């Protein structure tokens with residue numbers, strides 16, 4: 263097997279790398295040597311010619327896992343063209359190459375394709391309606407992929423990703439917990455956190471799955487996050503509780519914390535489909551947060 267993972271320096275890319283190299287998530291027919299991790303130095307998604315060059319000059323793959331993306335939600339409002347190139351046009355190009363070369367593609371998308379105005383957790387067939395540039399470009403990527411690659415691809419929408427790598431909400435809270443005594447956190451945006459290691463494990467489960475490996479499977483969208491629907495305020499409070507940091511968190515409204523990009527109100531997603539098709543256990547957010555904070559503190563990455 264030859265499995266390409268893009269975004270090797272990102273949260274998800276690094277979490278897949280960690281699992282592939284340290285534990286039993288890969289099956290007996292696979293080894294860590296089957297995985298090729300690339301960053302923008304090897305495969306620059308902002309450049310059409312870099313993408314073509316990479317695939318023209320490397321051996322055929324069996325699976326591509328696209329973890330690379332333009333993920334700066336606020337900055338995307340200014341860098342519309344770059345976000346669109348990486349999240350939309352590059353995805354279309356990857357899908358077209360994968361389709362031509364009969365390579366399976368797993369692509370990661372976001373809960374921010376939804377407007378957050380629903381009254382129950384979103385299912386995969388609900389109509390997306392992104393309210394910021396990041397969400398719009400991610401949705402364009404999903405749509406282009408589905409047109410170019412109607413078979414043999416999987417789109418996984420995830421939400422509120424954190425890990426022991428890079429900057430994320432959990433590492434930011436832990437750092438601020440050292441620098442300040444109190445903090446205002448938005449309490450009227452609801453969603454579900456996702457520990458990147460859990461998503462990485464889910465992706466490795468999927469590529470082991472017999473049905474996924476069969477040829478000519480219709481392209482599908484799945485939702486995946488940890489279990490539980492909370493606000494950023496509740497998330498922050500639990501982070502300080504687990505880390506045993508005595509810290510005052512004050513709830514505020516979105517209106518009191520304006521950002522360049524609008525945020526959806528409630529993007530909780532229903533995960534029944536992925537759980538049923540791939541026998542995935544979606545883990546409780548607090549349980550995963552405990553593991554995540556333990557790993558973050560052990561790696562000392564939030565200093």
Ligand SMILES: NC(=O)c1ccc[n+]([C@@H]2O[C@H](COP(=O)([O-])OP(=O)(O)OC[C@H]3O[C@@H](n4cnc5c(N)ncnc54)[C@H](OP(=O)(O)O)[C@@H]3O)[C@@H](O)[C@H]2O)c1
Pocket residue numbers: 269270271272273274275301302305306307308309328329330331332333348370371372373400419420421422423424428
């Ligand atoms: N983070 C979240 O809260 C969240 C929520 C929902 C969905 N998602 C989705 O989940 C996936 C993984 O997110 P993540 O949190 O792991 O993202 P991340 O930590 O921001 O990593 C993204 C990676 O993409 C790479 N990248 C950016 N521009 C590139 C380019 N031009 N060419 C090649 N690589 C490029 C970055 O490279 P450098 O390291 O060199 O910058 C980085 O390694 C993404 O599809 C994201 O949209 C994330």
